[in-house]
Amino acid sequence: METFVIGLSIASILFMVALGLAIIYGTMNVINLAHGEMVMIGAYTTVLATKHLGFNIYLCLPLAFLVTATFGLIIERTVVRRLYGRLLDTLLATWGIALILQQLIRIHFGLGLFGVEIDGLGSDLQNVPVPAELQQAIQLFGANIPVYRAFVFVTALALGAITWLLMFRTRFGSQLRAVSVARNTAAACGINDKRVNMLAFAYGSGLAGIAGVLVSGFKTVSPDMGTPYVVDAFLVVVAGGVGHLLGTFASAGILGEVQSFVATWANDVYGRTVLFAVVIFILLFKPQGLFVTKSR
Amino acid sequence: MTYRTASIIAYIAFFAVVLALPLVLNSFWTNRVAIYLVYSICAIGISMSWGYAGILSLGQGLFFGMGAYMLAMSLTLAVPENNPVPQLMLLNMEPNAVRDLCCVTTGSFLWIPFRSVAVGMIAGIVVPCILAAAIGYVMFKRRTTGVYVSIITLAFAVIGQLLIINNQPLTGGFNGLADLALLEIGGFEFDPYGPSAYYAVALTLIAVILLARYMLTGRIGQVLKAIREDEARARYLGYDVENYKLFIFCVSAGVAGLAGMLFTVTSEFATPSLMATSLSISMVIWAATGGRASLLGACIGALIVNFVGSLASESATFQPVWPIILGLLFVVVVLFMPNGIAGIFKAFIDRPGKAERLGGAKLSGKTERPDKADLLVKSELSAREA
Amino acid sequence: MNAVHRPSQAGAVSTAPILRTQNLTVRFDEFPAVRDVDLSIADGELRVIIGANGAGKSTLLDLLCGKTLPSEGEIWLRDRNITGIGEAAIARSGVGRKFQTPTVFKDMTVLENLQVASNRRVRVFENLFERVKGRPSDKEVAVAERTGLLGSMKRKASELSHGQLQWLELAMVLSQEPKIILLDEPAAGMTAAETDKTAELLLDLAGGHTVLVIEHDMAFVRRICRTITVMHQGAVLAEGTAEEIERNPAVIEAYLGSATLSHA
Numbered sequence: 047m048e049t050f051v052i053g054l055s056i057a058s059i060l061f062m063v064a065l066g067l068a069i070i071y072g073t074m075n076v077i078n079l080a081h082g083e084m085v086m087i088g089a090y091t092t093v094l095a096t097k098h099l100g101f102n103i104y105l106c107l108p109l110a111f112l113v114t115a116t117f118g119l120i121i122e123r124t125v126v127r128r129l130y131g132r133l134l135d136t137l138l139a140t141w142g143i144a145l146i147l148q149q150l151i152r153i154h155f156g157l158g159l160f161g162v163e164i165d166g167l168g169s170d171l172q173n174v175p176v177p178a179e180l181q182q183a184i185q186l187f188g189a190n191i192p193v194y195r196a197f198v199f200v201t202a203l204a205l206g207a208i209t210w211l212l213m214f215r216t217r218f219g220s221q222l223r224a225v226s227v228a229r230n231t232a233a234a235c236g237i238n239d240k241r242v243n244m245l246a247f248a249y250g251s252g253l254a255g256i257a258g259v260l261v262s263g264f265k266t267v268s269p270d271m272g273t274p275y276v277v278d279a280f281l282v283v284v285a286g287g288v289g290h291l292l293g294t295f296a297s298a299g300i301l302g303e304v305q306s307f308v309a310t311w312a313n314d315v316y317g318r319t320v321l322f323a324v325v326i327f328i329l330l331f332k333p334q335g336l337f338v339t340k341s342r
Numbered sequence: 343m344t345y346r347t348a349s350i351i352a353y354i355a356f357f358a359v360v361l362a363l364p365l366v367l368n369s370f371w372t373n374r375v376a377i378y379l380v381y382s383i384c385a386i387g388i389s390m391s392w393g394y395a396g397i398l399s400l401g402q403g404l405f406f407g408m409g410a411y412m413l414a415m416s417l418t419l420a421v422p423e424n425n426p427v428p429q430l431m432l433l434n435m436e437p438n439a440v441r442d443l444c445c446v447t448t449g450s451f452l453w454i455p456f457r458s459v460a461v462g463m464i465a466g467i468v469v470p471c472i473l474a475a476a477i478g479y480v481m482f483k484r485r486t487t488g489v490y491v492s493i494i495t496l497a498f499a500v501i502g503q504l505l506i507i508n509n510q511p512l513t514g515g516f517n518g519l520a521d522l523a524l525l526e527i528g529g530f531e532f533d534p535y536g537p538s539a540y541y542a543v544a545l546t547l548i549a550v551i552l553l554a555r556y557m558l559t560g561r562i563g564q565v566l567k568a569i570r571e572d573e574a575r576a577r578y579l580g581y582d583v584e585n586y587k588l589f590i591f592c593v594s595a596g597v598a599g600l601a602g603m604l605f606t607v608t609s610e611f612a613t614p615s616l617m618a619t620s621l622s623i624s625m626v627i628w629a630a631t632g633g634r635a636s637l638l639g640a641c642i643g644a645l646i647v648n649f650v651g652s653l654a655s656e657s658a659t660f661q662p663v664w665p666i667i668l669g670l671l672f673v674v675v676v677l678f679m680p681n682g683i684a685g686i687f688k689a690f691i692d693r694p695g696k697a698e699r700l701g702g703a704k705l706s707g708k709t710e711r712p713d714k715a716d717l718l719v720k721s722e723l724s725a726r727e728a
Numbered sequence: 729m730n731a732v733h734r735p736s737q738a739g740a741v742s743t744a745p746i747l748r749t750q751n752l753t754v755r756f757d758e759f760p761a762v763r764d765v766d767l768s769i770a771d772g773e774l775r776v777i778i779g780a781n782g783a784g785k786s787t788l789l790d791l792l793c794g795k796t797l798p799s800e801g802e803i804w805l806r807d808r809n810i811t812g813i814g815e816a817a818i819a820r821s822g823v824g825r826k827f828q829t830p831t832v833f834k835d836m837t838v839l840e841n842l843q844v845a846s847n848r849r850v851r852v853f854e855n856l857f858e859r860v861k862g863r864p865s866d867k868e869v870a871v872a873e874r875t876g877l878l879g880s881m882k883r884k885a886s887e888l889s890h891g892q893l894q895w896l897e898l899a900m901v902l903s904q905e906p907k908i909i910l911l912d913e914p915a916a917g918m919t920a921a922e923t924d925k926t927a928e929l930l931l932d933l934a935g936g937h938t939v940l941v942i943e944h945d946m947a948f949v950r951r952i953c954r955t956i957t958v959m960h961q962g963a964v965l966a967e968g969t970a971e972e973i974e975r976n977p978a979v980i981e982a983y984l985g986s987a988t989l990s991h992a
Contacts, residue, residue, distance in 0.1 A: 077489060128677055133489050134398045135676045138630060141623050142672020149665035156663075273619065277500065280493060315508040322497045329494055330484045561847065561858030564836075568844045571833035578793060578831075579904055580819035580850045589852045 048190065049310045050303065055195040055264075057302025058202035061295060062257035063275050064282035065209055066250030068294045071283055073226040073246045076126055076136045080144040081279065082272030084114045084251045088258020089267040090151060092174050093166045102177055103263060107201070110255040117147075118251025122244050130243075144273070151269040172267040180263070198260045205253060206295060212249075213291065222246055281325040301325070348691045353551070353638055360544050369535040376540040376608045378648040379547050380601050385628040385644035386550055386637050387597035392626065393635035394558050395590045396570035398488075401495030403622035404502045405470035405595040407614070409602025411506070411519065412469055414612035415453060416462025420523035428453070430519070434511035447511035459525070466603035467596045474595030475588065482584040482591075487573070496619060503617040518613030525607045534608045543604050550597060551637050558637070566590055627668075631675050633684025643682060647671070744806075746771045746938050747792070747823075747908050752801035754791055761787045763962040765801070769908065774934035776941045776949050778973075779959035780983065785942045786828070788959070789910045792940075793825040794818040805907065820850065824906030828913045830893040834886040838877050838896060841885055842868045845900035868903065875899040875929065891922035898929070908938040915948055927951050946970075958982075 067081050088110040095101035095109055121143055129136045150156065154167045166172055180194045213219040224232040225242045233239045257275075265271070282301055286293030301321055309317030360379065364372050384406055391397040418428050427435075427446045435446045444451050455461045477498055481491060506513045513519075525532045525539075532539040557563060569576045569583050577583050606612050615621070625644075632643020647668070654664035679685055745768040752765040762784040769775050779785050790796040792803060794815040802811045810818050819825075833841050843860065846868055864872065864881060872878045875895040880888065885896060894914060901909055914930065915923040930952045933939055943949050949956060950970050958965045958973055960982045966973055973979055 125673055125677065132676075134492065135680070137398075137400075137489065137492060138623070138627060139673045139676040142627075142669040142676070145669035145672065146666050149662070149669065152665075153662045277493075277496065277619070281497070284490070284493070313508070315504045319501050319504050322501050326494055326497055329490055330480055330486060557856065559860070561855040561860055562852065564840060564844055564860050565847075565855060567836060568833045568840075571835050572831050574795075574815075575831040575833065575900075576844070577815040578819050578825045579845050579900065580816050580848070582816045582850070582852075585852050 049306055051191050051195050052310075053303035053306030054299075055198045055302075056306055057299045058199045059257050059261055059275075060278055060282050060302050061202050061298035062205055062260070063254050063279040064286070064294050064298055065206065065291075066253035066257075067276070067279045068250075068283040068286070068291070069209075069222075069246050069253075070250040071280075073222055074126075074130060074243050075133060076130070076247075077133065077140070077280060078121075078126070078247075078250075079137055079140040079276055080121060080147060081140075081251070081254055082274065082276035083144045083147040084117065084254035084272070085258040085261060085275050086151070086267075086269065086272035087114050087117060087147065088255030089174075089262035089271065090167070090172075090258075091255065092259045092262045093172045093267055094164075096174055097166045103174065103180070103259060104177075106259045107256055110259045111252040114255025114258070115248040115252035119244060119248040121251075122247035126247065127240070127243070144276075148269040148272075169269060172262075174262040174267065176263045194263055198263075201256070201260060205256065206291070209253070210291060218242070218245065278321070281322070281329075285325050285328045343691065345688055345691045348687075349638070352687070353555075356638060356642065357548055360547070361541075364537040364540050372537065372540050373535045373608060374652060375649075376534070376543045377605065378645050378652075379540075379543045380604045380608060381625070381628060381648050382641040382644040383543075383547050383550055383601035383604065384598055384625045385632065385640040386547075386554060387594040387601065388625050388629040389632075389634055389637055389640035390554055390558065390597065391590050391594035392629065393633075393640070394563060394570065395566040395587060397587060397591055397594075398492045398626065399495040399591070399594070400492045400619070400622050400626065401497070401499030401502075402594070402598050402625050403617045403619070404495075404499035405474060405598035406602040406605070406621070406625075407502065407506075407612070407617035408470045408473060409466040409599030410606045410612035410616050411513070411602075412456070412466040412599070413459075413462045413525070413603040413606040414519040414522055415456040416459045417522035417525060417606065418519050419453065419457050420459060420526075421521065430514045431511060449509070449512045452512070459527075463603060467599045470595040470599030470602070471592045474592045478588045478591040482587045485584075496622065499617050499622055500619060503614045506614045506617065513614075516614060518611060518615075520611040520613075522606065522610050524610075532607055534610055539608050543608060546600065546604060547641070550600070551641065554597075554637050562586075562589075627672050627675065629682075630680075631671065631682050633682030633687075635681070636684030639682050639684030639687070646683075744771065745769055746773075746806055747940070748804045749792070750802045750804070752788070752791060752803065753799050754787060754796055755799045760962050762791060762798075765959075765962075765964055767957070767964070769938060769940060772935055772938055773955065774930065774939045774941070774953055775955050775957060776943050776953040777957045777959060778943060778946070778949060779965075783959040784962040785959055786912055787962075789825065789912055789940070789942060792818075792910055793823055795825075816850070819904065819906075822907030823910065824901035824904045824908070825910045826894075826897050826901050826912060826914060828916055830890075830897040832885045832893060832896050832900065835884065837882055837884055838872070838888070839864050839868065839881045841896060841900055842871065842903050846871070846903035846905075848905070871899045871902050874902070874932070876925070891918045894918065894922075894926070895929075902933075902937075906937075908940060909933070911939060911941045913942055913944065915943070915945065923948065 063081065063085055066084070067078065070076055070078050070081070091110040091113045092103065092106040095106050096103070101109065121140070125139050125143065126136060129139060151167055152169045154164045157164065176194060180197055183190045183192045184196070185191070213222065221232070221237045221242050224235070224237055225239045229239055254275075258272075261271070278301075282298045283294060285301065286295070286297030301324065304324060305317045305321045308320045363375055367375060384402065387405075388399070388402060391399055418424050418430075423429060427441050427443055427450075431446045431450055432441075439446050443454050443457075456465070477495070481494060486494065506518075507516050509515070524534070530538070532542055558566070565576070565581060566586060569581070569586055573583050602612075602616065605616070628644035628647050629640040630643070631647055632641060633639025651664055651668065654660040654667070675682060681688070747767070747769040749765055749767040752762060752767070753760060754762045765788060767788075777785050777788065787796060791798050794810075794813070794817075797812055802809055804810070805821055805823065808821060810821055810823070813821075833844065836844075842864065846865070847855070849855065849858075869878065872881060875898055877892065877896060877899055880892065885893065888896060894917075898911070898914065911930075915926045918926060927948060930939065930941065934952075941952070954969060955967065956970055956973050957967045958976075958979050965982060966976045966979050968976065
């Protein structure tokens with residue numbers, strides 16, 4: 047049961063990161079390798095806001111969303127926009143951006159060069175204080191459930207629901223879906239597809255930022271913490287089927303649980319190994335995703 | 343001067359510089375440059391599969407690392423203290439295990455063939471090739487293409503790295519294999535800080551470039567390029583696209599394995615970090631900086647990036663900004679110079695000042711052999727204008 | 729428009745079918761795109777398949793060249809069952825396919841395109857140490873001349889006009905020396921002059937080659953063809969000469985009011 051709950055929280059984080067990536071990949075067919083850095087920036091936003099502004103973790107959620115969405119917006123406008131249709135090249139360019147962002151944190155946004163250091167940045171590991179009410183555990187079916195893990199899960203569900211509403215109940219959502227299905231037709235119908243791209247990129251980055259806040263509550267924060275997430279999240283997206291919200295949700299759940307159970311049964315490394323192996327198999331044998339029925 | 347002549351001159355000049363460098367370098371820099379040349383070999387491997395066949399592997403580090411480990415295993419056993427059983431296994435074995443390579447730790451029997459350095463050297467190429475063949479066979483038979491190939495290879499490299507870190511009693515774990523013997527062939531010792539190892543690397547590099555160029559300027563290069571352009575068309579012309587991709591993927595892996603072995607020779611260690619995602623992606627960017635579809639370009643790209651990187655890490659001011667410069671380089675290369683340094687070189691050779699002569703030749707060529715279809719189109723156009 | 733006269737091909741045509749399909753059927757999500765097609769093409773024949781959009785014409789060609797796997801049925805090339813042996817093997821056994829939107833190697837010159845196509849030693853190790861010639865072989869010159877590309881040999885395919893691209897793809901298919909050529913709307917997107925030239929080219933091919941053409945334009949069809957196969961909703965509706973087809977009540981019923989036939 048504990049394993050299941052841990053799996054659930056891994057899955058929740060994966061889901062939030064993957065959801066953003068799925069929107070970006072689904073809409074503009076771009077793989078943002080700097081997506082993991084959005085998680086990292088979300089985590090550092092939390093570190094800085096709790097240290098310097100006295101924010102608690104709840105307030106950090108919207109703040110991190112705004113901060114990372116802004117980063118996403120800038121990345122889209124300056125780099126990604128010029129690379130549409132060159133998928134492999136975007137991989138490289140966004141990896142470059144990832145390197146830059148990591149190093150900016152390490153050198154205190156460059157101030158470190160002039161001897162100015164900001165508490166909370168740099169290469170060291172950081173920790174974020176978690177409010178007392180989230181540190182407790184509740185009893186459920188005879189198992190100890192850490193409240194924080196439950197909080198992560200609920201937040202992920204809520205974000206999933208908001209995203210669903212946004213995609214299927216708003217004008218922006220229908221434009222987004224139109225662009226991802228048939229960009230040129232959508233543009234010909236008067237949809238400003240560049241604007242849709244930009245906002246989708248920002249929104250996707252924002253989701254990763256929120257995931258970053260939540261991660262910071264149970265993992266140490268460091269400049270290179272984001273890298274593993276982007277690969278995992280991409281695997282989730284592909285396994286779930288590109289452009290399928292529910293698929294992403296389900297595959298995040300499955301992959302999170304697989305990782306958690308194998309990790310308890312053997313160790314962390316095997317957990318990840320099995321996760322990767324599972325996904326490689328999915329990519330090879332069902333590249334359109336697990337939950338997509340074949341259509342023509 | 344045509345582009346062809348210019349590039350031949352460039353090749354010769356490059357070889358001359360590479361061969362002459364040890365004459366002016368001290369032992370520290372001889373070693374450094376030898377390592378950069380190893381990276382150049384990696385970049386050539388990338389250029390072969392990515393530049394020519396459009397297969398972007400982000401797991402090239404896996405093959406590089408495998409090559410490095412294969413030779414490092416042999417060189418570990420070549421140290422007297424590591425016989426009959428390497429120190430790293432003694433540290434990790436069960437207290438009452440038999441002190442023999444067959445069974446001191448789980449899987450330690452895998453080391454037995456590596457008592458022979460020759461086996462290590464052959465395995466350094468063959469094992470990456472076999473691994474690539476297995477991965478590639480499944481990938482290409484399933485018709486996996488584009489970014490999926492990149493992600494699958496990346497995932498395999500991550501698995502490889504995790505497995506090596508996790509099997510400490512067998513692989514040395516996170517610390518890898520260090521304190522190696524020097525490579526010795528027929529009584530000749532390769533000193534990583536002397537010209538011997540340097541020339542081993544340099545001559546291998548030159549041989550790899552020449553062989554790769556011979557192959558890729560030939561028929562197989564043409565077919566690979568065709569596959570890169572339009573896989574389906576190549577199939578409908580009767581080519582077994584999968585086999586071609588598998589072939590170049592394996593060759594590229596073998597080249598990476600060879601580079602890995604030379605890395606062991608020049609830096610005297612092998613660690614899991616050789617399989618890190620970041621190194622694999624860096625290899626791609628070296629090739630991209632130099633020019634992905636140019637073997638020499640890729641090679642020079644690797645040299646320049648690593649050389650500048652190393653200069654930067656020497657300086658207290660530049661060391662912290664170097665990763666940022668590197669990141670910017672990724673972005674700038676991809677955005678503004680998709681054909682890398684080689685592309686700039688080509689543009690310079692074909693620069694506008696010469697276009698008159700070349701363009702004139704082209705035109706006169708056309709009038710000599712009037713083209714029915716061209717004329718038809720032209721008359722069409724003039725009819726429309728009228 | 730239908731006044732082009734052809735020399736009789738009767739002498740050159742042998743009666744044994746070069747391509748034969750049996751009961752050929754493919755379903756997508758239970759929807760039968762092609763049903764129970766029994767086709768028989770004689771050696772040296774120029775056959776045209778017509779039919780409305782969605783009648784299954786292109787899917788039929790996809791089945792013949794291996795792009796799509798049939799759900800049922802078999803395809804025979806002379807005495808060889810080529811069902812499901814893979815696109816490359818089908819191509820090697822003698823089926824050449826030209827697509828509606830030309831697929832050529834855009835970043836390569838016309839000559840290089842032809843070289844790749846005319847190279848019949850297709851295995852990896854046969855090509856490992858083969859050199860590439862800078863000049864076209866006689867065969868490549870001949871095929872380029874036939875398709876009007878001789879003057880463009882050194883140009884990149886990406887610099888060609890749309891009509892030239894169509895011809896280049898046709899030239900590549902010809903270089904492949906196939907037993908049967910499958911053409912999907914060879915005149916699509918061509919100007920009137922280009923269409924004329926394409927019709928000439930097809931007539932020129934007929935007799936020497938076996939050709940299976942999909943076409944929409946009845947005027948074009950009448951010029952080039954004797955036997956027409958009409959497809960409707962995935963099945964063969966009728967087969968015969970242009971006159972027979974236009975008088976066939978089933979065809980008239982299926983295409984009543986259809987511009988394709990009535991205004992042709």
